[in-house]
Amino acid sequence: MTEPKIITERRGHILLIGFNRPDKRNAADFEMLNALAAAYGELEHDPELRVGLVHAVGDHFTAGLDLADLGPRIGADGLSFTSEGGINPWQVSGEQLTKPVVIAVQGTCLTLGIELVLASDVAVAARSTRFGQLEVARGILPFGGATLRFPRAVGWGNAMRWILTGDLFDAAEAHRIGLVQEVVDDGEQFDRALAIAERIAAQAPLAVQAALANAKRAVRDGDAAAEGELQPALVRLLQSEDAAIGMQAFLTRSEAQFVGR
Incomplete structure (x- = not known):
């Protein structure tokens, strides 16, 4: 059987949500996006769950969208991937999430990965993480919230420096501008994010x-x-x-x- 592209695990009051397409650097196809939205819906609608923790299996958080799979699915109204009961993880349409999300990133974190960081509440990055908001280099614009949240989170000039050039930047820069809240040694990002999620889950x-x-x-x-x-x-x-x-x-x-x- 094919492994699910999003894996979930309940750990106390925390829902672990893991990207699980490591052979494709966790690039997101339609199936993966749909399953991710379903996981966010589970987090929102289960009263026993208090915090989400998003992470990734393998060396990379995500290489962004799998355009070969998703390109043909983009219609006149854009891209829709959220089924009934799901919640758009980027929070740019539909039902809004009311519970906090902590995120741990490593390796490559491109496009929708940055936007998922921006849509989350606390972010931890491995020291060697490389970020890139590459959409303008592909002839499109960020459509998962970066144009809205990036300038608010890091300041206009810092956001435009990376959105308008498509250049890559490192974890030190991500921390300097406030995109991520903590940078840890490689391999420690999940444990640190889990500790933060557990601390939040222990509160009222x-x-x-x-x-x-x-x-x-x-x-x-x-x-x-x-x-x-x-x-x-x-x-x-x-x-x-x-x-x-x-x-x-x-x-x-x-x-x-x-x-x-």
């Missing part, structure tokens, strides 16, 4: 999701819209079981075991 999940939602609201709709939701969100959270658990843990100086209610 409703509070994590509320904080994430408010930050995303500010980005999408402006500070005033996000400000208007702060106090109502606080009131809702204070009525949760987790708020009581957190207060009790504070008073007893013990570690809180949150239940997500």
Whole structure:
């Protein structure tokens, strides 16, 4: 039997989502994109899951799109690959993800790989990772969110330097401009990303999701819209079981075991 191109594993409250097409440097074809969207849907819709961790099997994170497979599928309305129940991992259409995603990258991280980093919440890169937003060299534009998120994440000039030239850059540069949050020795990126995901998963999940939602609201709709939701969100959270658990843990100086209610 052919191995799945996206592999998933539950580890406590974390869903591991792995690119598994190493013989093609994890280039994404339609089957892989569809399975990735399904995995994001599983993360979103399962109340027991609190954090996603995206990683890749093999030496490379992704070489980008498999244009030989996907090119003929791009129609008048663009490219659609999300089935019912799935969520577009790049968050540029359809249902939006409400849970945090940590991502670990290594080797080659091109085009949609960078855009997946930008659509995630915390990124860890192996030291030898090479990044490239190559679309303009292929006669197309980034369509997975780089034009929106790259300038916000790293500043206009830093984003345009790499988007408009298609040049490759290294992990040190990715860290300097803020594309990734940590750079670790090769082979350590998954373990470090998992440690961060576990730390997030140990916090009160409703509070994590509320904080994430408010930050995303500010980005999408402006500070005033996000400000208007702060106090109502606080009131809702204070009525949760987790708020009581957190207060009790504070008073007893013990570690809180949150239940997500």
